[in-house]
Amino acid sequence: xxxxMTTVNxxxxxxxxxxxxxxxxxxKNVKGALMPVLQKAQRIYGYLPIEVQKMIADGMDVSLEExxxxxxxxxxxxxxxxxxxxxxxxxxxxxYVKGSGDILNKISANIGVKSGETSSDGKYSLxxxxxxxxxxxxxxxxxxxDVYGRxxxxxxxxxxxxxxK
Amino acid sequence: xxxxxxxINIKINGKDYSVDxxxxxxxxxxxxxxxxPTLCYMKDINAIGSCxxxxxxxxxxxxxxxxxxxxxxxxxxxxxxxxxxxKARKTNLExxxxxxxxxxxxxxxxxxxxxxxxxxxxxxxxxNYFKGERIDFPVEHSTIFLVRDNNKCIKCKxxxxxxxxxxxxxxxxxxxxxxxxxxGCAFELxxxxxxxxxxxQCIVACPTGALYEKDDTHKIWDSIEDPKxxxxxxxxxxxxxxxxxxxxxxPGSFVxxxxxxxxxxxxxxxxxxxxxxxxxxxxxxxxxxxxxxKNNGRLPMITSCSPGWVKYCEHYFPEFIENxxxxxxxxxxxxxxxxxxxxxxxxxxxxxxxxxSVIPCTAKKFEITREGQSVNGINDVDIAITTxxxxxxxxxxxxxxxxxxxxxxxxxxxxxxxxxLIFGTMGGVMEAALRTAAEMILGESIKEIDxxxxxxxxxxxxxxxxxxxxxxxxxxxxxAAHAKKVLTAxxxxxxxxxxxxxxxxxxxxxxxxxxPVQPMNVRNFTHLKTARSRALYSEDAKSEIxxxxxxxxxxxxxxxxLDKPGSKKAHELLHTHYKKRSMYAK
Numbered sequence: 001x002x003x004x005m006t007t008v009n010x011x012x013x014x015x016x017x018x019x020x021x022x023x024x025x026x027x028k029n030v031k032g033a034l035m036p037v038l039q040k041a042q043r044i045y046g047y048l049p050i051e052v053q054k055m056i057a058d059g060m061d062v063s064l065e066e067x068x069x070x071x072x073x074x075x076x077x078x079x080x081x082x083x084x085x086x087x088x089x090x091x092x093x094x095x096y097v098k099g100s101g102d103i104l105n106k107i108s109a110n111i112g113v114k115s116g117e118t119s120s121d122g123k124y125s126l127x128x129x130x131x132x133x134x135x136x137x138x139x140x141x142x143x144x145x146d147v148y149g150r151x152x153x154x155x156x157x158x159x160x161x162x163x164x165k
Numbered sequence: 166x167x168x169x170x171x172x173i174n175i176k177i178n179g180k181d182y183s184v185d186x187x188x189x190x191x192x193x194x195x196x197x198x199x200x201x202p203t204l205c206y207m208k209d210i211n212a213i214g215s216c217x218x219x220x221x222x223x224x225x226x227x228x229x230x231x232x233x234x235x236x237x238x239x240x241x242x243x244x245x246x247x248x249x250x251x252k253a254r255k256t257n258l259e260x261x262x263x264x265x266x267x268x269x270x271x272x273x274x275x276x277x278x279x280x281x282x283x284x285x286x287x288x289x290x291x292x293n294y295f296k297g298e299r300i301d302f303p304v305e306h307s308t309i310f311l312v313r314d315n316n317k318c319i320k321c322k323x324x325x326x327x328x329x330x331x332x333x334x335x336x337x338x339x340x341x342x343x344x345x346x347x348x349g350c351a352f353e354l355x356x357x358x359x360x361x362x363x364x365x366q367c368i369v370a371c372p373t374g375a376l377y378e379k380d381d382t383h384k385i386w387d388s389i390e391d392p393k394x395x396x397x398x399x400x401x402x403x404x405x406x407x408x409x410x411x412x413x414x415x416p417g418s419f420v421x422x423x424x425x426x427x428x429x430x431x432x433x434x435x436x437x438x439x440x441x442x443x444x445x446x447x448x449x450x451x452x453x454x455x456x457x458x459k460n461n462g463r464l465p466m467i468t469s470c471s472p473g474w475v476k477y478c479e480h481y482f483p484e485f486i487e488n489x490x491x492x493x494x495x496x497x498x499x500x501x502x503x504x505x506x507x508x509x510x511x512x513x514x515x516x517x518x519x520x521x522s523v524i525p526c527t528a529k530k531f532e533i534t535r536e537g538q539s540v541n542g543i544n545d546v547d548i549a550i551t552t553x554x555x556x557x558x559x560x561x562x563x564x565x566x567x568x569x570x571x572x573x574x575x576x577x578x579x580x581x582x583x584x585x586l587i588f589g590t591m592g593g594v595m596e597a598a599l600r601t602a603a604e605m606i607l608g609e610s611i612k613e614i615d616x617x618x619x620x621x622x623x624x625x626x627x628x629x630x631x632x633x634x635x636x637x638x639x640x641x642x643x644x645a646a647h648a649k650k651v652l653t654a655x656x657x658x659x660x661x662x663x664x665x666x667x668x669x670x671x672x673x674x675x676x677x678x679x680x681p682v683q684p685m686n687v688r689n690f691t692h693l694k695t696a697r698s699r700a701l702y703s704e705d706a707k708s709e710i711x712x713x714x715x716x717x718x719x720x721x722x723x724x725x726x727l728d729k730p731g732s733k734k735a736h737e738l739l740h741t742h743y744k745k746r747s748m749y750a751k
Contacts, residue, residue: 002345005352050352054749063335064749065359068351072341 003072006080007120010051019044020052024059034062034070038077047081075130080118083125085163087111089141092131099153100139104128106156107141176242190221190232190243195690199245202254202283204261204321204372206233208689211326216319217257218283221245229253255287263295265373266316272374279372279684280319302347307355310363310379310530315347318375323685324348324367331671333646334477336361348375351749360480360748362645364473364669365527365551365678370685378527378679382558384548388519389432395513397435398428398521399499399578402443403589403674404552406700407525410681411556412566417696419704422571427559429572438574439522440581442499443588443597444713445722446470449492449739450594451602451713452730454664458635463487465640465655465662468594470494472532473669473678475743477645482652483745488665491740493545495588496522496529497538499578500545501738506726507577515541521548523555525589525677528669537741551679577718583705584713590698591643591673592619592626595666599630599639600712606632614711620702622672622694625651627662638662644671672698 023040027033037056038048045052048071050064057064071077089095089104104126108114111124118125134140137149148159172183177197184193189212194201204216214231221232224242229250237243244250261280269275284292302315322339325348329335336359340349350359368376388396409418428436454466469475469490478485493501499522504515522529532538533546550558559566573579584600587593596616603611618628625642640662642651648667654660670677672694683693710716727735 002341050749053351063329063338064351065335065338066329069338069340073339075342 003079004114004116006047006049006118008049008081008118008122009120010049012045012051016044017055020055021059024056028060034060034067038067038071042077045081047078049079049081080116080125081122083113083118084123085143086125086127087141087143088127088129088132089115090130090132090134090139091128092135092138094135094138095131095140098138100141102153103139103141103151103156106153107160110157110160173237173239175237175240178244178246184237186237186239188237190223190230190235190237190241191219193237194221194232194243194245200686201232201245202286203233203685203689204279204283204319205323206689207323207326207370207685210330211321211323213322216261216321218254220250220253220257222247222250251287254283255289258284258287258289259291259294261319262289262292263297264299265319266299266314267292272317273377273380274374274682277682278374281373282684298344300345300347305349305356306379307357308361308363308379308531309357309534310527311356311365311368312377312379313348313356314375314377315349316375317373318348319373320346320348321372322348323370323372324376327366327370331366331644331646332362332364333649334360334362337367354749358749360746362473362477362480362669363528363531363678364645366670368527368678369676369680369682371682372685378551378553379530380554380557381530381548381550382554382561385521385550385558388521388548393517394519395434395517396432396519396521397437397503398433398523399437399439399442399496399503400424400428400523400555401439401496401525401589401674402581402586402593402701403525403677403680403697404523404555406589406675406697407552407680408556409566410683411553411559415696416683416687416691416693417700419700420566421704422573423566423569425574426569426572427562427564427566429575430564431558431562433521435575435578437499437503437578438581438585439495439499440585440588441578441716441718442502443470443495443585444582444716444719445498445502445739446492446495446588447584447594447597447601447713448719448723448730449498449735450490451598451605453490453492454598454602454637455605455635456731458637458663465665466490467665467667468598469741469743470588470594471526471528471667471669471674472535473526473528474645474648474667475669476528476531476746477648477669478667479743479746480748481645481649484656485652486743486745489743491736491742493538493739493741494529494532495585496524496532496549497545497741498739500533500547501540502722503578504543504545505540505738506722510577515543519547520545521550522546523552524549525552525674525679526670527551527678529679535741537743540738551677552681553679556681580710580716580718582713582716583708583711585716586708587701587705589674589701591622591668591671591675592641592666593673593701594668595619595639595641595664597713598664598666599637601714602637603630603632604712604714606635619666622676622698627660637664639664639666641666643668643673645669647671675701 173186214234219232220229222244305313405421409420500520508515584597675697
């Protein structure tokens with residue numbers, strides 16, 4: 001799926017930058033080390049915005065486009081930070097046939113965020129995930145660490161309201 | 166016996182061949198006079214086996230194999246034209262067509278499209294055989310020189326290989342995955358907002374109409390029709406070595422006479438030779454070099470006539486900006502001198518003059534808009550068109566190029582020296598500068614004027630010349646990847662030179678991004694650059710005047726107008742400045 005650009009302002013700290021610099025230093029002369037560097041960078045920042053990718057491009061002497069190409073190829077790399085309220089709707093086969101597509105659309109309409117995006121204030125993020133392995137509870141979604149199973153379409157607004165503060 | 170030269174026996178379509186063991190099936194077939202069709206394959210830089218058009222049958226193999234990446238093996242039996250092969254190629258073409266924007270009639274590459282030709286060759290009957298989803302990509306127009314229409318992209322990644330492997334710039338690449346895969350810039354930025362050097366090597370690599378130059382020919386037709394405008398055209402050195410290819414001639418055909426004849430039938434008020442201003446560039450550049458050497462100026466001095474290279478330097482090696490010669494390129498010098506000296510002589514208001522240049526280069530379209538490329542608020546050059554655009558104009562004008570007689574450029578700018586002519590190929594500017602610098606230093610005429618050490622269109626070259634009591638160490642490089650190598654070596658102190666020629670495109674202007682597009686099977690299996698380059702060197706050898714400073718027009722310009730090379734007037738008109746450019750606009 002096409003990756004969505006972030007509209008959230010970059011809030012990287014100097015500590016994070018120092019950590020990334022250390023990672024780059026470690027891998028700078030290792031051939032084919034872009035993937036582990038990206039994985040570690042994502043662990044440090046939570047996502048891979050242009051600011052972070054530029055630091056990696058400069059540090060590793062790889063073009064920004066090459067890095068962006070890799071980041072948009074692998075689904076595990078993300079361009080949007082997780083929101084304070086991070087919603088993930090399972091799109092595995094069982095959940096999908098039980099109507100998780102409609103649930104995703106309803107959530108999207110409710111919070112005004114499309115799948116794969118984060119609201120520009122950083123409050124909400126919405127993600128359509130692959131099977132999370134709770135097919136018995138289909139359709140399933142998670143909000144932060146909370147798991148909601150066998151959700152009905154009409155429950156969606158009420159569940160979301162719990163996080164709207 | 167040489168280990169790398171071992172031959173092995175294979176069979177192709179039932180016939181026996183003995184082929185170098187390191188060959189791929191594709192290369193082996195070429196030796197057997199069989200053209201296996203390819204779309205994504207580019208020799209040395211793009212063997213990715215992704216287009217699936219070069220499929221062939223190999224006895225014992227479970228599936229058809231991609232000839233471009235499959236190495237041969239002892240006793241391999243290859244079949245290139247079985248029904249299974251033909252069907253597979255046809256199906257794969259139909260699949261490529263399923264999401265291709267098929268507006269062939271109005272496509273710039275109509276009749277010069279590798280995909281179109283292949284569909285014909287494999288008898289694709291129904292272009293809509295597979296009707297599926299199609300992503301509607303916006304057409305990218307952000308730069309002044311190029312259009313990208315991803316709706317026609319077949320994802321062969323040849324443009325990416327050109328940008329990445331040939332030029333080592335990598336501002337374009339494949340973004341996203343699966344059906345969403347498309348060629349673009351990082352973070353989907355516009356090409357104008359990334360450090361693209363506008364060389365156009367991606368365009369000449371493209372098999373379809375997904376990448377093409379911005380066409381400026383309509384501006385020329387408009388200007389010619391305008392009775393108030395005095396429209397003149399000048400052609401860069403390399404155009405005469407490549408224009409014939411637009412009309413099906415062999416690469417390396419020297420067509421100066423026909424080119425001039427064609428231009429004279431199109432309504433211009435003057436058809437002039439940019440070789441003359443290449444000579445003018447040499448006068449200024451050689452003078453600048455000697456001054457820098459004598460006065461401990463910044464060395465090595467680096468040539469500045471390739472706007473792709475200049476832009477590369479400004480983005481990627483700004484610490485070398487001071488090393489760039491301040492001389493404008495021959496294109497810009499032509500405009501500057503025409504709109505001053507010649508305008509005065511002809512008593513024409515420079516504002517009414519429209520200078521058109523024909524150049525082998527897409528970066529020249531960018532160059533005419535640069536700051537510092539105008540005099541008194543009047544742009545030196547008004548319109549810059551590539552060889553391809555000129556080819557289309559000649560065709561549109563109904564001129565039978567093959568039947569044209571040879572004609573001469575118009576006076577007063579009818580003549581360039583052999584030195585000006587070889588500007589069009591890698592090493593040419595260096596050699597031209599050395600011919601003049603040598604005589605400027607020695608103060609006498611030199612006989613040996615072939616500086617063969619700096620000739621050739623491939624590798625980086627270095628040489629040392631002793632001119633009187635001055636020793637000049639030189640280097641020649643072309644293509645941004647080689648520029649990077651040379652500059653890095655200079656930076657590290659590994660390369661000690663006084664003068665460097667750098668061209669933005671591999672091989673120099675003869676292989677510029679504005680030159681006629683040759684299908685990749687021609688580029689893969691012939692020495693295109695060498696053929697084009699040879700055309701210029703052999704004409705230089707035949708020239709009566711082979712040194713820039715001996716060109717009578719040059720002598721006259723300095724005598725009557727500029728005084729001497731490097732004069733105040735010359736600086737006002739013929740020199741420019743550069744600026745550091747950011748890497749990414751965001």
